[in-house]
Amino acid sequence: MTGQIQTLKRWSGRIVPYCQSCGMPLFTSADAGTEKDGQESSTYCITCYRNGVFTEPEHTHEGMIQNCTPMPAQMLNLKPEKAEEMVRVFTKDLSRWK
Numbered sequence: 001m002t003g004q005i006q007t008l009k010r011w012s013g014r015i016v017p018y019c020q021s022c023g024m025p026l027f028t029s030a031d032a033g034t035e036k037d038g039q040e041s042s043t044y045c046i047t048c049y050r051n052g053v054f055t056e057p058e059h060t061h062e063g064m065i066q067n068c069t070p071m072p073a074q075m076l077n078l079k080p081e082k083a084e085e086m087v088r089v090f091t092k093d094l095s096r097w098k
């Protein structure tokens with residue numbers, strides 16, 4: 001459990017920037033969100049942020065956790081409650097939720 005969180009952080013945090021809303025790593029410019037002037041965002045991903053606004057401005061941290069849980073559950077073959085805990089820990093330090 002803890003090992004998986006650290007692997008994710010190292011993978012996404014140290015080597016590439018990651019979305020400060022959902023935690024998705026921004027590997028390429030295609031993953032990056034866009035600012036109002038069309039510039040790439042270095043802070044948020046394309047799923048969360050387009051044209052300078054959040055795609056789901058009403059999203060709460062809790063909503064994001066629920067949204068993001070199926071992905072690691074499937075990728076890492078975790079039980080839903082384990083995946084949820086992991087997403088919760090991983091996203092709690094992201095700047096959108098501070």
Ligand SMILES: [Zn+2]
Binds near residue numbers: 021024045046047
């Ligand atoms: Zn995102």
